[in-house]
Amino acid sequence: MQKVFFLVSCGPDEQSKATRAFQFAKLAAERGSLAGILLVDDAVYLAKPEIADRVRAVTGDSLADHAGWLREHVSGLPFLVCKPCCQARGVTVDDLDPLWVLGTGGAAMDVLIQDGVTTLSF
Incomplete structure (x- = not known):
């Protein structure tokens, strides 16, 4: 079975796109086809619960609802937040929802190869 890894770079300023990434994940x-998610660039803000709670698509879909479903129903997959991207934006491990762990592009590449x-980018 084909698995899909999601690379998300859009942040809270692109609410519909960010919400769709989580919806498709x-x-x-x-x-049974999710391989994992990596948040990079401004998408690292989406790992903060207070940000995720405010992000919605124009249809009303909530990013936090999709993330909450993933937290409750999916285990054993990498849900990564780019460590250097977090450091550059002042996001700390204490800021993150428990779904997420700090990771690197190398950790994502280990899954992708x-x-x-395959990968979907948002």
């Missing part, structure tokens, strides 16, 4: 997880894994 949830859809992949529901089908596995057979049967």
Whole structure:
């Protein structure tokens, strides 16, 4: 079965796009096809609960709802937040929702180079 890894670089200033990334990750997880997520650049702000709670698509979909579903229903997959991106933006590990762990592009690449894994970028 094909697995999908999500690379998200859009932050809270692109609310619809960011929410759709989480929605599609949830859809992949529901089908057993999620390989993981890496938040980079301004997307690292989405790992902060107080930010995620305010991000919505124009349709009203809530990023926090999708992230909450992933936290409750998915385990054993990498939910990574780019450590250098966090450091550059003053985001600390204490700021992050428990779903997320600090990681690097190298950790994401370790997942991406596995057979049967593709990526979607938002």
